[in-house]
Amino acid sequence: MPQRSRAVVVRGDTVIKLYEIPEEALKEYSALLSIYEAGPKHFRVPKPLAIKEVRGRTVIVMEKVGGTPLSRYVMRAARGDREAIRSLFFVGRALRELHSIKADLPRCRAAASRTEMAHEAVSSLEWVCSDGVRALLCGLLSRYLPKPEYFLEVSNEVFFDSLIHGEFYPSHIFIDDDSSTPVFIDFGFSCIGPAYIDLAMFVVSVATGAPALLNAGLEGARTPFLLGYFGSLPSRLDLSLKLAEAYIAVRVLRDSLLKAGGGIDRALQALLALYFLRVASKRGELRW
Ligand SMILES: Nc1ncnc2c1ncn2[C@@H]1O[C@H](COP(=O)(O)OP(=O)(O)OP(=O)(O)O)[C@@H](O)[C@H]1O
Ligand SMILES: [Mg+2]
Numbered sequence: 001m002p003q004r005s006r007a008v009v010v011r012g013d014t015v016i017k018l019y020e021i022p023e024e025a026l027k028e029y030s031a032l033l034s035i036y037e038a039g040p041k042h043f044r045v046p047k048p049l050a051i052k053e054v055r056g057r058t059v060i061v062m063e064k065v066g067g068t069p070l071s072r073y074v075m076r077a078a079r080g081d082r083e084a085i086r087s088l089f090f091v092g093r094a095l096r097e098l099h100s101i102k103a104d105l106p107r108c109r110a111a112a113s114r115t116e117m118a119h120e121a122v123s124s125l126e127w128v129c130s131d132g133v134r135a136l137l138c139g140l141l142s143r144y145l146p147k148p149e150y151f152l153e154v155s156n157e158v159f160f161d162s163l164i165h166g167e168f169y170p171s172h173i174f175i176d177d178d179s180s181t182p183v184f185i186d187f188g189f190s191c192i193g194p195a196y197i198d199l200a201m202f203v204v205s206v207a208t209g210a211p212a213l214l215n216a217g218l219e220g221a222r223t224p225f226l227l228g229y230f231g232s233l234p235s236r237l238d239l240s241l242k243l244a245e246a247y248i249a250v251r252v253l254r255d256s257l258l259k260a261g262g263g264i265d266r267a268l269q270a271l272l273a274l275y276f277l278r279v280a281s282k283r284g285e286l287r288w
Contacts, residue, residue: 006188010064014049017060024188025051025058027106031190032062034103035163043094043182065183067174074170074206078213078220085224087175087182092228094182095202099162099195108164108193158196158240166190168198169205196244199229203241204248208272218276249273 006024009016019025029051036045047063070091076084165172166189174183203222207213213221226233226241256270 013064015046015062015064017062018054019058019060022058025060028186028188028190029060031103031105031163031187032060034105035098035101035187035190038101038103040094040097040101042090042097043184044176045184045187065174065185067176067183070170070173070175070182071209073175074210074221075213075216077224078216078218080220085220087180088221088224089228090175090180091173091182091202092225092230094184094228095165095168095198096229098165098184099198101163103163103192105163105190105192108166108191108197158199158237158244159194161192162195162198164191164193164195164198166193166197168202170202170209196241197248199226199241200244200248203245204252204273204276207249207276208252208269211272211275245276249276 006020007018009018017025017028019028029048032045032048036048044065046065048060049063050059050061052059052061070087073081073084073087077088165184165187167186168184172184172186174185175181176183202225203218206221207218223233226238230237250273252273253270256273
């Protein structure tokens with residue numbers, strides 16, 4: 001993840017986001033404006049109000065939005081709560097609509113084809129796994145990684161180009177308390193890139209954000225989200241999704257390890273990603 005230097009201030013009905021790097025502010029503002037002006041039916045975004053210079057910093061002003069954070073629904077969905085399951089379905093449907101919006105945004109830097117992804121997933125681990133605890137974690141991880149050839153057999157259906165959110169985590173999603181409409185915030189990483197990034201990041205972040213889910217059943221939250229997105233879930237598609245999820249989990253692990261020396265939180269993230277991979281690979285469909 002690139003380092004970002006920003007601050008968010010709530011003032012009345014508005015939210016002010018201050019950037020050190022003007023290009024980043026402009027990028028987020030353009031994405032928000034394109035999405036807002038597209039007038040989506042299945043989700044809302046904050047209305048962008050202004051972009052301006054304030055004492056040497058670039059500032060975005062937008063509408064303050066609200067609702068229940070999606071994270072509150074995740075465990076409930078896993079336990080079979082119908083309202084929570086419906087909310088996750090709505091989030092999937094809304095993401096599909098976001099992905100269909102036409103916008104003139106830059107391409108994502110990490111928009112790799114699946115073959116390149118395989119190479120990155122495998123080769124980047126080699127130099128991460130150099131010493132001590134890292135080597136231990138990587139040794140464990142290698143037991144759950146697919147063989148590189150396996151990547152070539154997987155269908156490409158979640159790799160189509162879309163307008164993606166870029167950080168599609170539960171913490172950037174609210175559910176409107178009256179209408180149950182999903183509300184998306186933080187388009188700082190929005191770009192044109194493969195759809196799997198949002199789909200897989202969502203599932204992996206749900207898993208790493210709520211470890212208890214892995215026992216309660218990640219599928220309880222994952223399935224309604226994916227059904228909302230795809231309408232149905234043919235097994236061929238599910239295989240390609242699980243590959244994308246495993247790949248994103250590897251990236252979480254890699255980022256955590258690279259930033260290690262950096263506290264218990266990151267080590268925990270790495271372990272959770274690892275555990276997630278293990279659970280994912282135990283599900284019958286992943287035959288590596
Ligand atoms: N338009 C908004 N309406 C209401 N709350 C908002 C809005 N924008 C941001 N927030 C609140 O501020 C927090 C940080 O905003 P945002 O994610 O856009 O900034 P960030 O710099 O990416 O922060 P982080 O790194 O924590 O994600 C959000 O998690 C949310 O709680
Ligand atoms: Mg954010």
